[in-house]
Structure formats: C-alpha cells, structure tokens
Amino acid sequence: GxxxxxxxxxxxxxxxxxxxxxxxxxxxxxxxxxxxxxxxxxxxxxxEGSVAGVEVQFLNKEGESTNDKGQPIKGKTKPWVVTREISIKKGDAFNRRQLEEDIKRLYGTGLFGDVKVTLRPVAGNPGEVTIVLGIVEQSTGSLSGGIGYSQSQGVFGQVQLQDNNLGGRAWDAALNVTYGQFGGLADVSFTDPWIKGDKFRTAFRTKVYLSRDVPQLLQSQNNGYFSTVSKVSSNLFNSSPTATAYSNSANGSPWFTLDGNTVAIQRTGATVSFVRPLNGGNPFKKAPWSLVVGVNAQEATPMNFGGQSMPYAVSTNNFNSSGNTQVQNVICIAYNCQNGATSNQLLGLRLAATMSTLNDPRNPISGNFLSLGTEQFVSVGQNSPTFNRMRASGSHFIPVNWLKLYKGCRPKPGQKKDCNQALAFQLSLGTNIGQLPVYEAFCLGGNNSVRGYYDCDLGVGKSFGEATIEYRFPIFSIISGEVFIDGGTTFNTQANVPGNPGGILQKAGSGSSPGAGLIVTTPVGPLRLEAATQNFTSNWRFNLGVGWKF
Structure with missing residues (x-):
C-alpha cells in the first residue's frame, strides 16, 4: 500500500x-x-547459483594436474571415496559453508595432504558451476617400530606394517608384531571405515590374532605370584580347602607337581564387528550415538614360558618350609580344569553403544562421553564357559579458568583466548554373571585405572567400580598439568572369582590414589608422566603413559 x-x-x-x-x-x-x-x-x-556436478582431479605435490609428459596425474584413491564425502549434489544450490564442512570431512579421512577447490562455470548456463576438487594424496603406507615396557610383556620390541588406503578404497590394513621378555603378539587387522553404498556410514572391522602374555591378576608387587603346576592328584579339588597339599606325590595326598614358571595365557582368535552411527540414514549428519555389534571367538590356553599347557597354578607366598601349602592355594587357571580341561573356547556376542558430545575427542574441555556394553559368551563345548560381561563408563567435562599460568589464559584486549582447561569426572562400572574363567576377571590398578597401584595390584573382582576427578590446565604451549584423585573397588567380589587369586595374593580390593602429572604434546600424541600415592601414604608410584587417561 x-x-x-x-x-x-x-x-x-x-x-x-x-x-x-x-x-x-x-x-x-x-x-x-x-x-x-x-x-x-x-x-x-x-x-541462487546451482551445482552441475562434482569432479575429482588429482594433483602432484607441486599442485600440478599433469606430469612432465603432459599426462594427467593418476591418483591411487578411487574417485568415489572423495565424492561420497561431499554432501552437495548435482542440482543443489551452491553453499560455501556446506562445502567447507565437506572439505573438513575430506581432511578428516587422513588420506589427503591438500584439497584445492575450483568453481568452473558451465558454458551457456549462467550461475551454474562444476565443483572441481584438486586432490593431493598423502603417503598412506608405513613401516614403524619401537621399544617399550609393560608389566605383562616386560621389555618389548614392536614392528608394524600398515596401509590406510588399501586398494584406493580407504581400507585400513595392518600387520603388527610385538615380542617381549614374557610374551608377544601378532595380529592382522582390517577396517573399512564406510561400507560402500551404505547410507548409514556403517564401518566394518576385523582382526585375527595370536597373543601370549603374563596375566597381572596372578601377580602382585609385594605378595608373591602364582606359579605353574603341571599335575595334581585326582582328589585335590575335592579336599578341604585348609588341608595340606603336598608338593611331591611321594609325601602324601592330595599332591601337586610344581613346574615353577610364571603363568602365561596364550590366546588365538578373531573378532568381527560393525559400527553404525545413529544418523537416521544421513551420512553427513553428526550423530552423537553409535551402535557396535560384534563377535569374538578365541581359544585361551594357560601355559608356561616353554609353551607347555599348564592349567593349574599355586601361590608362591604360602609354601611352608617343606614346600607344601594349603589346598586352597592351588587353583584352576583353565575353566573346568578339574575335569581335565587344558584350554578353553570362548565365543562372545557383543552389543555396545557410545554417545559423545565432546568438543574435542583428543583434549576435551566440555561435553560428555558415555559407553555402554554387554558381551554374552555362549558355550560351544564342555570346556567352553557361559557368562555375561557388562560394562558402563561415563565422562563429564566442565570448562574452567582457575590457573592462568599459560599466556593464552591471559589474553590481551583483541586477542583470542587459548586456554584448554577443564574439571573432568569419570565413573566406570562392570560385572560378570555366570561361569567366569579366572583370566577374564576385572583388574584394578595401573596407568589407566587407579594410578597409585601397579597393574592389577589393587584388586581382582567379578565386579568393579572406578571413579576419577581430574583438573587439567595448560602450562606452556606443549605442556599441560593435571591434579587428580582415583578410587576403585571390587565391591567385595574378590572371593567370587574362581580360586580367589586376589584374596590369596592379599590384594586390598579397594583403595584411592591422589596424584599429579605433566602431559607433553608430541607428534605421536600426548605423553604423560605422573606420580601417584596409595591411599595418601608415602608409597608413591610413577607412571609413563600415552594419551590422557580418559
């Protein structure tokens, strides 16, 4: 009007x-x-300006599309691996923000060193463009190695051969071999991060492995360990727990024959799993929830370092002067060893879900992470147990700005604040229901558990609970600090583990651990050096680990 x-x-x-x-x-x-x-x-x-199509053009490291002979650069990657990450389709209105998100996804695959975008006008159609993606590929094959130390393997060496763009399809295949003082590991793994043509962005993972290591639940730092036993009398496990078990069959009955080695567990098996984000069929949607469905099949064999099957073990810290001990100190390592089992077959069906709203998966300062899982092991024979394992873990991060040691926490007017500082909380719970083999019990203590205790030195339980409160703050650009307190308990379930190895080795079953540490950011990830004490005593332990605890 x-x-x-x-x-x-x-x-x-x-x-x-x-x-x-x-x-x-x-x-x-x-x-x-x-x-x-x-x-x-x-x-x-x-x-609005529309998109006529998306083209992929491979470039060399100098950014050129042709070689010295004028021939087009040929890439290893299949073009559909690139274009499936692009949400803008033919006929859509061109949107710069949308394309920027697509380019971020391309970089997130780890396959490309650079992505150059060119908008080529379509002759005769004003306002219509073809998106040309200039792709500079990264080297995806690698051969790496190193040395390290763990309680279960001692000093070890590791070699890994990997290609994370196998066949140009973004498949990740790796061969890993680790050999140490007390054991080793060899595995071949394969991952397809996005099954071709699946609108839900489902991933497929599989691994075949052979491992041998020393289970720390049969070790203790100050109260001895379990040693291998080659034979026992037929009446040993039917005798009174407090009766004398003789170390030589000539001395009396019940008896056992001490082999004298540290117990090792050899596992041979394979895993297969599918991971699906709950994105509603939109592969470009950021979905906080993901589901995991998988199968794990393995054979577990207790043995000595000579590779001989040893289904029994005896605690070394309970021998009397004659080398005898009580019957209760001789335990079955293999499930059903009372009936002659020397190895066990485990077939597990796994269902898990994860939820993440973290602002940064590597060094979060805000958001939540939740993991829920259950694994049902079903019997496939007389020496195959049936049990269920359930685990849940949650983390919560609150951004704070308490200590301002790093200059990024004290920005001047006009400067951007750079202060990754958070108060972090974690709670983990788990329980086993059914015919639990000894070597499948939960362990408390170690670098990623209650840090003032050695691996599995706090407790061995059928159930467990752990909690951590941690304050993280930057000191310099590549150095951060942390102050924390960990706590853990087996909920008095050590005696519910067959043989009660935790109780026999006098593990506390519950405890707390305050401590502090430094984290150094390196090209291979954060390295953390920590000092933690047991229950506020003068008994300190130093940890060297890779990455944050959670």
Missing part, C-alpha cells in the same frame, strides 16, 4: 544479497525489479 521508492528497494535488495552471502550462498545474485504488476506487486529475479 506504500508508494514504491526505487532507492529504498535497491537498498533492500542489497540487504537481501548480504543475507544470502552470510548464509553461505556466495553465488546468489538478485536483480530487479523485473516487473511491477498493475496491482503494485514487485517481482525480483533470484539466481
């Missing part, structure tokens, strides 16, 4: 043009008025 003012109209058109640009529609053009009807209706022409 107002009189048309062309100057005011042009100002409004410019305003609308800016709105389109702010929303990411950088090719949008508004012109007019193209027509003013007798009724005073003003008609404008809006061309």
């Amino acid at each position: 107002k009189t048309l003012n062309l100057n005011a109209l042009q100002a409004r058109i410019a305003e609308l043009q800016r709105w389109y640009a702010d929303q990411g529609y950088s090719l949008a053009r508004i012109s007019g008025p193209t027509r003013v009807s007798p009724q005073g209706v003003v008609q404008l022409l809006v061309k």
Whole structure:
C-alpha cells in the first residue's frame, strides 16, 4: 500500500544479497525489479547459483594436474571415496559453508595432504558451476617400530606394517608384531571405515590374532605370584580347602607337581564387528550415538614360558618350609580344569553403544562421553564357559579458568583466548554373571585405572567400580598439568572369582590414589608422566603413559 521508492528497494535488495552471502550462498545474485504488476506487486529475479556436478582431479605435490609428459596425474584413491564425502549434489544450490564442512570431512579421512577447490562455470548456463576438487594424496603406507615396557610383556620390541588406503578404497590394513621378555603378539587387522553404498556410514572391522602374555591378576608387587603346576592328584579339588597339599606325590595326598614358571595365557582368535552411527540414514549428519555389534571367538590356553599347557597354578607366598601349602592355594587357571580341561573356547556376542558430545575427542574441555556394553559368551563345548560381561563408563567435562599460568589464559584486549582447561569426572562400572574363567576377571590398578597401584595390584573382582576427578590446565604451549584423585573397588567380589587369586595374593580390593602429572604434546600424541600415592601414604608410584587417561 506504500508508494514504491526505487532507492529504498535497491537498498533492500542489497540487504537481501548480504543475507544470502552470510548464509553461505556466495553465488546468489538478485536483480530487479523485473516487473511491477498493475496491482503494485514487485517481482525480483533470484539466481541462487546451482551445482552441475562434482569432479575429482588429482594433483602432484607441486599442485600440478599433469606430469612432465603432459599426462594427467593418476591418483591411487578411487574417485568415489572423495565424492561420497561431499554432501552437495548435482542440482543443489551452491553453499560455501556446506562445502567447507565437506572439505573438513575430506581432511578428516587422513588420506589427503591438500584439497584445492575450483568453481568452473558451465558454458551457456549462467550461475551454474562444476565443483572441481584438486586432490593431493598423502603417503598412506608405513613401516614403524619401537621399544617399550609393560608389566605383562616386560621389555618389548614392536614392528608394524600398515596401509590406510588399501586398494584406493580407504581400507585400513595392518600387520603388527610385538615380542617381549614374557610374551608377544601378532595380529592382522582390517577396517573399512564406510561400507560402500551404505547410507548409514556403517564401518566394518576385523582382526585375527595370536597373543601370549603374563596375566597381572596372578601377580602382585609385594605378595608373591602364582606359579605353574603341571599335575595334581585326582582328589585335590575335592579336599578341604585348609588341608595340606603336598608338593611331591611321594609325601602324601592330595599332591601337586610344581613346574615353577610364571603363568602365561596364550590366546588365538578373531573378532568381527560393525559400527553404525545413529544418523537416521544421513551420512553427513553428526550423530552423537553409535551402535557396535560384534563377535569374538578365541581359544585361551594357560601355559608356561616353554609353551607347555599348564592349567593349574599355586601361590608362591604360602609354601611352608617343606614346600607344601594349603589346598586352597592351588587353583584352576583353565575353566573346568578339574575335569581335565587344558584350554578353553570362548565365543562372545557383543552389543555396545557410545554417545559423545565432546568438543574435542583428543583434549576435551566440555561435553560428555558415555559407553555402554554387554558381551554374552555362549558355550560351544564342555570346556567352553557361559557368562555375561557388562560394562558402563561415563565422562563429564566442565570448562574452567582457575590457573592462568599459560599466556593464552591471559589474553590481551583483541586477542583470542587459548586456554584448554577443564574439571573432568569419570565413573566406570562392570560385572560378570555366570561361569567366569579366572583370566577374564576385572583388574584394578595401573596407568589407566587407579594410578597409585601397579597393574592389577589393587584388586581382582567379578565386579568393579572406578571413579576419577581430574583438573587439567595448560602450562606452556606443549605442556599441560593435571591434579587428580582415583578410587576403585571390587565391591567385595574378590572371593567370587574362581580360586580367589586376589584374596590369596592379599590384594586390598579397594583403595584411592591422589596424584599429579605433566602431559607433553608430541607428534605421536600426548605423553604423560605422573606420580601417584596409595591411599595418601608415602608409597608413591610413577607412571609413563600415552594419551590422557580418559
């Protein structure tokens, strides 16, 4: 009903043009008025700018699309591996913000060193462009090695051969071999991060492995360990727990024959799993929830370092002067060893779900992470147990700004704040129900558990609970600090583990551990050096680990 003012109209058109640009529609053009009807209706022409298609062009490290002979650069990666990460399709309106998110996803695959975007106008179709992606591939094959130390393997060496773009399909295949003082590991793994053609972005993972290590639940730092036993009398496990078990069959009955080695567990098996984000069929949607369904099949064999099967063990810290001990100190390592079992077959069906709202998966300062899982082991024979394992873990991060040691926590006017500082909480719970083999019990203590205790030195339980409160703060650009307190308990279930190894080795079953540490950011990830004490005593332990605890 107002009189048309062309100057005011042009100002409004410019305003609308800016709105389109702010929303990411950088090719949008508004012109007019193209027509003013007798009724005073003003008609404008809006061309949003559409996409004619997406093309992939491979470049060398110098950014050139041809070689010295003028031939196009051939890439290893299949073009569909690139284009499936692009949400903008043929016929869509071009949106710069949307394309930027797509490029971030391409970098997130870890396959490409650089991605150059060119918008090529389509002849004869004004406002229509073809998106040309100039791809510079990274080297995806690697051979690496190193040395380290763990309580279960002692000093060990490791070699890994890996290609994370096998066949140009973004498949990740790896061969890993680890050999140490007390054991070793060899495995071949394969991962397809996104099954081709699946709109849910489902991933497939599988691994075949052979491992041998010393189970820390049969060790203690100050109260001895379990040693291998080669034979026992037929009546040993039917005798009174407090009766004498003789170390030589000639001395009396019940008896056992001491082999004298540290117990090792050899596992041979394979795992298969599928991981699906709950994205509703939109592969580009950031879905906080994911589901995991998998199968784990393995054979577990207790043995000595010579590779001989040893289904029994005896606690070394309970011998009398004659080398005898009580019957209760001789335990079955293999499930059903009372009936002659020397190894066990484990077949597990796993269902798990994870939820993450973390702002940064590597060094979060806000958000939550939740993991829920159950694994049902089903019997496939006489020496195959049936039991269920359930675990749950949750983390919560609150951003704070308490200590301002790092200059990024004290920005000057006009400077951007750079202060990754958080108060972090973690709670973990787990329980086993059914015919639990000894070597499948939960362990408390270690670098990623209650840190003032050695691996599995706090407790061995059928159930467990752990909690941590941790304050993280930056000190320098690559160095951060942490102050924490850990706590853990087996909920008095040590005696419910067959043979009660935790009780025999006098493990506390519950305890707390305050401590502090430094974290150094390196090209291979964060390295943390920590000092923690047991239950506020003068008994300190130093840890060297990779990555944050959670």
